[in-house]
Every structure is written in C-alpha cells, then in structure tokens.
Amino acid sequence: MVAIATLNRRKIWAIALTMALVAVFAAVACSSGDEDDPTAAPAASAQGQLGGDAKSIAERRGLSDADIEAALKTFTPTGVMDEYLMFSSGGHSGQLHVIGMPSMRLLKTIAVFTPESWQGYGIGSNESEEVLEGGRVNGDEVLWGDTHHPALTETAGEYDGEFVFTNDKANARVAVISLKDFETKQIVKNPITLSDHGATMVTPNSEWVIEGGQYAMPLSGDYAPISDYQEKYRGMVTMWKFDRAAGRIDTTQSFAIELPPYWQDLCDAGKLVSEGWFVCGSFNTEMATGGNQDGNPPFEAGASQADMDYLHVFNIEKAIAARDAGKTVQIQGFPVIPLEVAASDGILHLVPEPKSPHGADVTPGGEYIVVSGKLDPHVTIYSFDKIIAAIAAGPAETDSFGVPVLAFDDVVEAQVEVGLGPLHTQFDNKGYAYTSLFLDSAVARWTLGGPYASLNPDPEWSLITKTQVHYNVGHIAAAEGDTVSPDGKYLVSLNKWSLDRFNLVGPLLPQNFQLLDIEGTGEEMPVIYDMPVGFGEPHYAQIIKADKIHAWEVYPEIGFNPLTGEIDPSATLAGEERVERDGNTVHVYMTAVRSHFTPEHVTVKEGDHVAWHITNIERGLDATHGFAMPGKNVSLSIEPGETITTEFDVTDDGVFPFYCTEFCSALHLEMAGYFLVEPSGS
Ligand code: CUK
Ligand code: CUA
Secondary structure, three states: OOOOOOOOHHHHHHHHHHOOHHHHHHHHHHHHOOOOOOOOOOOOOHHHHOOHHHHHHHHHOOOOHHHHHHHHHHOOOOOOOOOEEEEEEOEOOOEEEEEEEOOOEEEEEEEOOOOEOOOOEOOOEHHHHHHHHOOOEOOEOOOOOOEOOOEEEEEOOEEEEEEEEEEEOOOOEEEEEEOOOOEEEEEEEOOOOOOEEEEEEEOOOOOEEEEEEOOOEOOOOOOOOHHHHHHHOEEEEEEEEEEOOOOEEEEEEEEEEEEOOOEEEEEEEOOHHHOOEEEEEEEOOOOOOOOHHHOOOOHHHHOOOOOEEEEEEEEHHHHHHHHHOOOOEEEOOEEEEOHHHHHHOOOEEEEEEEOOEEEEEEOOOOOEEEEEEOOOOEEEEEEHHHHHHHHHHOOOEEOOOOOEEOOHHHHEEEEEEOOOOEEEEEEOOOOEEEEEEOOOOEEEEEEOOHHHHHHOOOOOOOEEEEEEOOOOEEEEEEEOOOOOOOOOOEEEEEEOOOOOOOOOOOOOOOEEEEEEEOOOOOOOOOEEEEEEEOOOOOOOEEEEEHHHOOOOOOOOOOOEEOOOOEEOOOOOOOOOOEEEEEOOEEEEEEEEEOOEEEOOEEEEEOOOEEEEEEEEOOOOOOOOEEEEEOOOOEEEEEOOOEEEEEEEEOOOOEEEEEEOOOOOOOOHHHOEEEEEEEOOOO
C-alpha cells in the first residue's frame, strides 16, 4: 500500500465507507506511488493511513492492516447492491440460499424440498402442495431434502440467470426454480433409484439436466440380497430434458443409462471443445459390500483398496440415438438404456482415476477434466483430445461388465501435487485453477497449461500458493468459476467445520463460508470475510453476476398464478369479492390490500369443504400480505398481484379469527377477519 497522507485524514474513513476505497487506493497509487523514487515516503501501514476517528477505532478494536483492507473490500453501505449473487445449496435444510457478494448478506432462502412458512410453501397453498406432490417417494410424502449441487441455467456455457436447478441427494429428486420469482416450480422424483449425487449439472445450453446416482441398488426397486450385489445392483445416470419455454423438465423426453454398481459421484458437462460429452467420477469400483457387523471390512476400507477408480465418459449424441432407436427397456415405467447398449454403442467409456476420486471439473474452454483423489495428493488432468483419440483407436480393455476402459497413460495431460485431500476445482480468468484441500484445510492455486499458459507468468501445471481456511473445506465456488468465462474475482470456501471462529452456540456448530479475494496473482489470495452458516450443511454454490438476473418486482398482472404463469381462473379483482356455494363446497373469492381482507366475515357450515382464493391486488413493491388460519395448518404468502388458493375440510364448528402475517401497514393488526362455522344441524 502507498501513502495517502496528503488527503484530508478526517475524510478518509468516510470516503472508504461510501465508495469502493480499494479503487481510491489504486488511484492514489497511480498518482503518487513511485516505487523507484528513492525520495518517496516509505509505504505506510493501512492503519497509518486512516484519519483520526477511524484510526482510533481500528486501534481500539485491534484491527490489523489486513483486517482493514478486508473490511474495505467487503463492507457494503446501506442501499448499495451487491455485485454478485451466490446460490448455495442448503444441505439438510432442503433449501437454496441466496447470498449477496461481496457483502455476504443472506438475501433469501428459497424453499425447495422442505415446507417453509414465511413463503407459505407447503403450508396450505394448493400451488406449492402440487409442486411437493411431484416429489413423493413411492407414494409417500417426504418433507425434507439434502440439497447438494445448484446449477444455474446456461446459454452457450454462460449463466443466463433464468432458472436454477438443485438435487436432493437423500431421495434422488431434482427441482426447477424460476429466477423470475425465486420460487420452486417443479420437483421430479427419479423413478429408478433412491439416492443421487452427480446432480445437478447442465449442458452448455441447458437442454439436459444431468442427475448421476450414488449408492447402487436394484433399479427395479425390488429386493435383492447384498450377496447378489454384482449381479443385481446397478448404478445409473439420468438425463432430464429441460423445456426452457415451459420452464419445466419434460419427463416424457427424459431417460436414464444403466451403469455398473460402482458408486457414481460428481458429474460435469463438457463445453466448447468437449460439448456433447459429460463425465462422472466414481468410487467403490471394488464393489465392496461392507458388512462390518459380520467381521467384513467396512465400506470405508473395502471401497478404498484399489489404486484406481473409473471416470465415466458419456457421449450425449450416442445416448440420444440409442434412445431414439428404441434400445431402451422400461424400468419402473422409465426408459433406461441397458448397460450392454451403453458399452456396445460407444455411449460409455471408462478412464482410470486415482484413489477415491471426488470432483470432476471441466476447464473453461472444455479442453481438460480435472479430477481429485481424496487419498491422493495430486489433481489429475485429462486431455479431452486424448480421450477422443483413445476412443477412436479402440480401447484394448474392458471392465468386468464389458465397458471399454481407456489406458490411463494415453489420456493424462498432467498431474499437479497440490496437498492433502483435494476435492473440488474452480477456475479464473488468469489461467489459474483452485482446488479445495479438505485435509489441509486450504485452497490451492495452481496453473493450467496448454492454451492457459500465457495468461500468467507462472510455470504451467504447478502449485503457486495455498491459503489456509477454517476448516475442512468441501466445495469452493468462484465468481462464474465453472462457466466458459470465469470472472476471476471472488472465491468462497465452503468449510464444513468452524471450531473457533464464532461464539459457541451449543455442540451443533455452524459451517463457515469464507470469502477469498482472488483478483491478485501469485501468492496473493487473502481471506476477507467469514460468514457463519447455521442452516444445514451447504455443499456446492454457484456465483452469478447480479445484473444477469431479471426478477419481477411484482407479479406481471393482478390475479397471476405463479405456477401456471397465467391469470388464475379464481383471480378476484376489487369489487368482485364473493362467497359461492357449490353443493357442500364453498368458494371464497377474497382480495387483500392494505389494510383489509374483503370479505371480512366468511360463514360456512360444519362438514363443508372450503376453497379459499385470495388475490393480492396491490401493485406496490414489497406490499406482501400473509394469511394465517388458526388450526388449519395454513400460512400463505401472497405477493403483489398473486392469486393463491387454499382448501380444507371444515370438521369443527366454532369461530376462527384469520389474519395477515406480514406487518404490511400501520393498521396491519386490523387486517383480520372471522371465519364462522355454524354447527351442522343449524
Ligand atoms: S459433494 Cu459435498 S463436499 Cu455432495 Cu459436491 Cu464434495
Ligand atoms: Cu397485510 Cu398485514
């Protein structure tokens, strides 16, 4: 840093907080900082540069120069918007979290697989319950999920800000969320398996959403003893067809590919030079079946014996051709390309990958696939060109299921020793790759070679630096860091353990998102913010430029149904409010506007069925009304313009005060009414 003592000291802190002072520092550096000038004042510390009050605050709080710089890089004054939005999986919460960057302010939690009462999701509204219905597992309601990997829709390999998908590892489900209103529109249940992990990943134009499985099982859903593991248990990957115009996965165009009973892991789609392909890692190619209760080696030992597992390489066009040629079988009513066809038709090839692999990440140009071995200190980089050449040459070997296996040496481009427990890799615009190191609790920066070698001065395929993180990092996410053009700005380390970072809140500790500044080169890669995450264990996140998202301020028209995207047949305008009886079903057509519902009294009889339609007729930003009905498990959130329906049976007579749950105006408490249920005999 350079001296800025010539500026009015008292003004410095104020400027810092209202402008991006980093830029100010840079500007001053350009105008007055001449490192070759022997007469220039020695570089002052950041504290030394601060004016009166600011300096004493920094001293009182014990802030170091690095702390002050970090604060200046992340502090976001009131009313100032963030430059990026991070979509983070919510792990066990079954939700997605939207976090502004660099402020790391939590902006929203999107209810996906789990009912959520603020958004009125799965708490009485017909629309949300219809979405959750799609996620039934063997007919049963499952009201939570284990979200792992969000995937923003892409156009030509760039995030386009239209939709985001995520998976539920616990039940093999995939959800579609619209970024017009940040609401879940669809949940699909994978019909042939019960767990997934290589999900969700999209092809460069989001025609396909990839869902790779995890724990092999009989795809029929039938019982088979574990002794029949190799014969009857199978892995799978599913290609869900996304209909962008409809904003839904088209299940009728979707299909699966049967795989050996290896435990398939993370997947990634090819892009640019590798467009048309996707890859999935795997572990437990040993096909260990555990059983430590009988003295057998536990899974952790049995599944880690071999030196190599298999990266699965898929050809999308050949898979579609096989499907179109009718080479599928129906399993649980779903078309599945049998393993023999996948092997014989060039749909699937295997590539050896070292020691309990985890991540599989394709470089921005699509030239390379980076794979980490959890028990190998290297990242292994495969050349896509070499894979194509090896496939063309005809692999000499197959696995025990007849799937062709390429020779490791034929397809490897490089290996870089990065440290202990490498997992996941992201990219920037300077030819660096970043890999999380679980055991080292660090993020490694290393250089790519080939077409990336000219982007920085460092030698290709070499480790440059590591930044310590706190602690046990799983995924990392860089700004647009898995697209065809990463921004190279911020990187978030999604740490599993937080130990000594935050005030103790009992034995269940939050996770820790640490923000790293990766704009510099070489060894400069500091941690600049810690964000505790006390809501499930996030896995992956994607970070998109905020100006790519064009969310609605209010719903486009009064009476809008967010699920159908059309005017709801029960939409009610001011003056149209009414209660209509149709047999023993009573329809309530209600409006909500500050600060009253109309009608305020609704009278029915015990034994009736009520269909209650509420339209928020507001057009003002943020003028949301809620609707709570005591005893009926109903909590609705009705955004401006929206029409929502809730239905319930009226089983007891009595008097039920309903009210608005959003503090919408000064007279919000008066926004209430009475639901009067007469005894059936009256
Ligand atoms: S996984 Cu959690 S750290 Cu589900 Cu992507 Cu690797
Ligand atoms: Cu509407 Cu409170």
